[in-house]
Amino acid sequence: FSSFDMANSFTEYIGEVDVISDSENIKKLLKMPYSNAHISMMVHRVGKTLLLDEFDIHKHLLRESQNQWEWLRKFFYDTVLASLQAKAKVALRKNKRRDILQNKNMFSKFLHYSVENDSNSVQKLSTCPDMAKAGGSSGEARQSVMVHESENAVENRVPEAGHDFLRNLLWTFEDIRMLIGSNMPIFGGGTRPAVSLKLRDMQKPINILTGLDYWLDNLMCNVPEVVMCYHLNGIVQKYELIKTEEIPHLKNSHFSPKVVKDVAQNVLSFLKSNAAKSGHTYWLFKGKNDDVVKLYDLTVLCSDLMDDKQQNPFTLPVAILLFRVAANMKESPDCKRKQGTIYRLLKNALQLLDSSKHLQIVSSVHSLLSDLFVPSDLDPSKVQTASPEESEQSDDSSWRDSEEDSDTPEDTAKCTESPSVSVDALCVPDRYRNEGLSDAEKSVFPFRSNWRERCRLAMNHVLEGLTFVLSESPTNAQSSESSPPTKAEAEAARFEEENLNMAKPYEPIPLKYSPLTSDAPVQIEEESIPEEKKLDEAWKVEVSKSFTNLRDPSWKHHCLQFLLQKAVRIYCAMAELSCGEKRYGRALKCIQYGLQCHEQLRYLVVKDGKQCCLESLVYLLGLAGDVYLMLVHGEKGFTKEEHLEDSESVSSEDERILLLLEKISSHKINIRYCLAGEFPQDLERTLVLSARCYASALKILPNQKRDVFERLTRRLGNISNELGVFYMNQAARIFNELEYSNEQVEHLWAKSQECLERGVEAFEMLNDIPNIALLSSNNGRLMRLRAHAAATVEKGVTRTEFTAQERMFYNKAIKYYSKAARILHSRKLYPDIWDSLHWELSSTLFTMATLLQDFAPLSSYAQEEVEKEAVELMMKTLGLCSTECSPARQPLYQYRAATIYYRLASLHHNAYRNQTSEDSRKKHLKSLAEHYYDKAQVLFETMENVTEFVRVLLEHAGMLEFQMAGLQGFNSKLNKLYSVLKLFLTSQKLMTHLNEKPATSPSESPEHEDTPEDAEDRNAILLLFEKRIQATLRSIIKLYHTPGKHRNEAVMNMWKQIYSESLQRNSDVPVEIFLSTLLSRIKDALEPGP
Known part of the structure; x- marks a missing residue:
């Protein structure tokens, strides 16, 4: 059946053209108003395209040897012949009269000698004629172009089937687009680039049917002229050149092109309206001298006559064609707009196939269906916000959210009516119009915006696909070879033989080889492409080939790997959806199953000597880190019980996938990153798991994925900060208890510092200035806590002098704060962080100065050295207090500045008292003390702080009273x-x-x-x-x-x-x-x- 061969060769045109057929079948339909000949054609629908094939009744039905058509023979005798008034109306066999065979033989010899004898004459054979400049007679839109594949004409392709045409053409007749095969020889040369050659007996005039045949041949092949060679008893008498547009007006051959156009449009509308089911087999039949054309839906009418649906020889070719068309659409750039059509084609293919006999095709169909619901290029992180895909449905039809595609009783009743149309009605303009859209054009695609349901359906198809792939074991293959093939299997074998990969005559066959040594250099001629990108592209090409090349010996491995890869992607999306629903236990469970599927996939890929794509693994680990982080930051904090039930529940799909994973490999696969699916028992473990997941994802992430690297690195920095703060708070809490272990506290201090330093390193790789400053500030806080812990003494014991360990930790804290301040550079970009950081730095300097003043380390340093250091620290603090800050912090800085002035005054007052000699230094100390007392009094008075003001006042008065001791008068x-x-x-x-x-x-605000x-x-x-x-x-x-x-x-x-x-x-x-x-x-x- 030639239409299937053409459709398989040019799957990209299915859905784009209205009809695919042999040109002879098209001519038969268009000549119906002028011919009484019988018509018998099989009609199949694939998407929006009709496939027409001639059906020889005598060959297939009336010869007893054709047992495979027994069901159709019974229907033919019981239904078709019974409805005819006289069985003579049926042409039982082709016309093979002696004179007809002689004419064919004469024409064949004529063509042979015409080409051989005069190669330079006008009659030169051309397999690729030029476009005719004038293709129509009266301005009618007629166009015929050669079908192209890439840059080369398709007719130059080596045919893949037994139905060879000289050329395959795209023919547009009015608004009807057809892909047709033609065997008409075309000559050309000189000023006549394209002409057709016809041989006629001078004693017989050209009648309407002959003229119509010549005219349609030239229109289809875009030939502007026909050369008529007239002979008498085989002897050439003359040649006559006739333009194509003149043929309808020849004597004895007058016909109306408009009627032909009306017939074409009406026949197409009639077929499209009634042959509406993809996968159904229709029979278009008109008896000899009959004026009515009938269309029988054999799939419905003969369902009770067939013991097995595979008895229909068209079932398997149609199913394979539906699959190939869907696969071709899936690879097209606008596949998202064709999702409904792809879904319908694949569902129809599944309905036609016997899963027990055609495991390979069924598995591939399930693979494509899973990829349709959850595309390979889907970003799982966007399933929460992803809008419904743009579809062809949005233009002219409504969606139906139904997965089932079964025939309704109304549809079945309509099919059993066997619609018909009279030949006279076909000649009436616009007699039949294709109103509305057929089922094939409704593009039903279920749950297009419900991602949860789409993931469920995709997983079901993955499970079905894995089941069928794993069912195709070597033992099954051997048993099938030993038993005789069934009719359907024989048809499948024939179809596969017709679709063998053929070598192209002018293309070298690439040799697949690998170097003998692993370090042998391999030349790469293509452009420099990142390795990870090469792996991804190679992976996609390999998988797509496994779907269309059904003879590929490695098909099973490819399909198995694709299904596992799809399962990983589905679990990624389901985990993301669970996160959006705040079902973190279920999200971790999905991540765990996704990791198991990925490990099985990695096992298979590495076993084949290839590298496994790690994109999904990186995503799963990163998502696991996010889930653990969200568990910590829930509305109620860390609540294990709330999500524990979800983490322990196992769905039926999960159980099936685990059983199938066990079948894939003979031994249990160890999951490298099993920690990512662990449900944590406490807050610390949750934070640790989150950090480990991010670190593991970064470890295997390729360098080219810069955006993913930045996202994961930033999250690793954040979780490291949280973990460091957690350990810091834990240490502080334990330290405040009555009894604690120094070793335990020191261990927590060290872990906190390690986490904070790791976070700083992460943010430094991103040059994330604000976060570097924040983590440095946390490091400073940690050092201050350690300094405080180093100074703490037992209850009841007097505080000793400022220790060297305290000094070390305070100096480290100042170093961290100063580093953060240098990174921020100014307050302009990050005012909040700047204000907080400067307050902490001033607090550290002030605390250290206070401790030096109150608990001077006189055993290690001289009094003057201690006082000098304390003054320097206080002056630095004063410098920070005078910097720009937010109004909310202004009172705090003002109070601190007043306190510092008071302490400076006290320090100089004390030095003044201890100074024995009346020299300039004593006067200087006195002057400084009075100066600082005055400054402190002014600030405390401004703040209306009576307590501190009076305290400063009394101490100042004490210094004045001390001066009286040296007075005499x-x-x-x-x-x-x-x-x-x-x-x-x-x-x-x-x-x-x-x-x-x-x-x-009386009603001042609470803060006052x-x-x-x-x-x-x-x-x-x-x-x-x-x-x-x-x-x-x-x-x-x-x-x-x-x-x-x-x-x-x-x-x-x-x-x-x-x-x-x-x-x-x-x-x-x-x-x-x-x-x-x-x-x-x-x-x-x-x-x-x-």
Whole structure:
């Protein structure tokens, strides 16, 4: 059957053309209005294309030797012949009269001598004629072009079947596109590039059928002229050149091209409307001298006559053709738009095939179906957000979400009606129109947007495919060879023999070889391509060949590897979907099964001496790391019980895949990365597994995958940071317990530092500045905790001096913070990180300076060295406090700066007290102390911090009082005491504001309200302040009681009165109110001057 041979040779045109057939069959249909001859053709539908083949009734049905058509013979006698008025209407055999055979023989000899005798004449045979410049007679759209494959004409291809045509052509007749095979010889040369040659008896005029035959031949082959050679009893009389467009108007051969056009359109519409089922076998039949054409659906009408569906000789060729067309569409660039059509073709192929007899084809069909639901180029990470694929269905038809494609009772009833059409009706313009779309054109593709269901269907097809592949064992093959072949098997063998790989005459056959030694150089002529890309491309080509080349001896390995690869991809998508649904236990289970499938795949590929593509393995490991991380950061934190049930449940598909995996290899495959499927029992194990999965994925990741490398490296850095912080917090928690092991804490410190350093290394590979700074800051925090742990003493034991170990850890912390600050460079790009980092750095410097000041290591360093280092650290801290920061941190920096000024003042005050000689250094220390006291007072007053302000004030007053010890005269001592009082008066403004605050703003925000501890501290310091004022007043009175000319009774009595008042505060009067009044009395006493 020639149409199947053409369709198998040009699968890329199926769906693009309306009809594939021998040109003689097309001519028979178009000549129906003018001919009474019988018509018997088999019609098959593949997608949108109709395949037409002549069906010889005498050869196939009326000869007793054709037993395989027994079912059709019975139908023919019972149905077709019974419906005819006279059996004579049926032409039982081809016309083989003597005169007809003589004419054929004469024409054959004529062609032979025409070519041989005059090779330079007009009648020159051309197997590739030029395009005729004028192809139509009246402007009608007629076009015939040679079918091309790549750059070479297809007719130059070595035929793969026994039905050889001189040429295969794409012929467009009006709006009908046809792929036809033609055997008409074409001559040409000189000014006549293409002509056809016809031999006619001068005694017989050209009738309508002959003229119509010549006209259609020239139109199909795009030949503009025909040369008529007239003979008389075999002797040439003359030649006549006739243009193609003149043939319909010849004498005795007048016909209307418009009628032919109408017949073509009506016949096509009639067939497309009624031959609507892909895979069904239709019989187009018209008896001799009959005026009605009938179409029988033999698949439906003869279903009860066939014991086995494989009894239909068309079943296997149609199924294979459906499969090949679907495979060709799957490889096309716009395959996503054709998913519905591909799905329908493959489903129809499965319905036609007997899975017990054609395991190879059935397995390949299941493989393609699995790839249709979950494409190989699908990015599993996008299944959550992937929009439905663009499909051909979106243009002119509606989707149906149904996987089944069975015939409805209405469809069956319609098929049993055997539609017919009269020949006269075919001549009426637009008599039949193909209304709507046939089942083949509805492009049903189920669950196109439901990825969960698509994965389930794809997995079912993978399981079916694996089952059939593994069922094709050598024992089965031997038993099939020993038993006689059935009819279907014989037909399958015939089909495969017709599709053998043929060598092309002008193409060298590539020799497959491998070097004798593994290090032998191999020349590569192609462009330099990354190795991983080569592997991927080679893999895809190999798999696609295994589908279309059914004679490939390595088909089983290819199909098995493809199905395992598809199973891995499906589990990747299912794990991603489970993550989106927050079913992390199920996601880990899918990852585990995916890893098992990949290990089996790797085993098979390596066994064949090849390298296995690791893209899916990298994805599974990376996804496993993500799942573990999401387990930690769930809404409820790490909850093992919530996901444990999902991780332990096993579906029926999972059980089947495990059983099939055991069949593939004779021994159990060890999973290298089994940790990726482990369900963790605690938080630490979860974090560790996540880090290991990311590290394993990066280890096997090719260098070319830069985007994947960056993503995995960044996640490894993040999880390393989290793991480091986890160990840090664990160590701090254990350290705060009453009883702990130093070795355990030190081990946790070390693990924390190791994880943080690994995270820094990961981010440094990406030059990720903000994350490097953050991890360096965490390293600094770790060093501060270790310093704190090194300084801790047992309860009840006095804190000793600042140790060398503390110094080491604080210096390391400062180093980490400084490194992070240098990396950030400025606050402009990362203000939040910058502010946090500078605060931590200032805190570290301030803490170290405070410890040096409070617990000076005098056993190792001199006092001056310690003081110098403490001052340097405080000055650095002050520099950080003065930098730009967010408004929220401004009060913190302000308080720290005031505290530093206070400590600097105290340090210099202490040095001043310890200085024995009256030299310039002592004066300098005094000046610095007073300067820093003033700075601290201003800042504390600005912040309205009464407690700290008064504390600084009292210490400052203490330094003034210390200076009195070196004074001798009355006036000098009195002036110094007055200086102390004046210093006390600087607090009057703050005291007044403190008294007014509750009355003027009783509902201050919580952050400005004093806590009980603050109020207690403030009252205590104010009481001390009260006593210091009283002591100063008492010192003035004592000074006035000393003998000498300076005695002034009035002044002395005034201070006595004020001192007396300072002692008379009632217990129910707040101390701040009393102090405010007292300071006012002192101020009044000092203003006039004593």
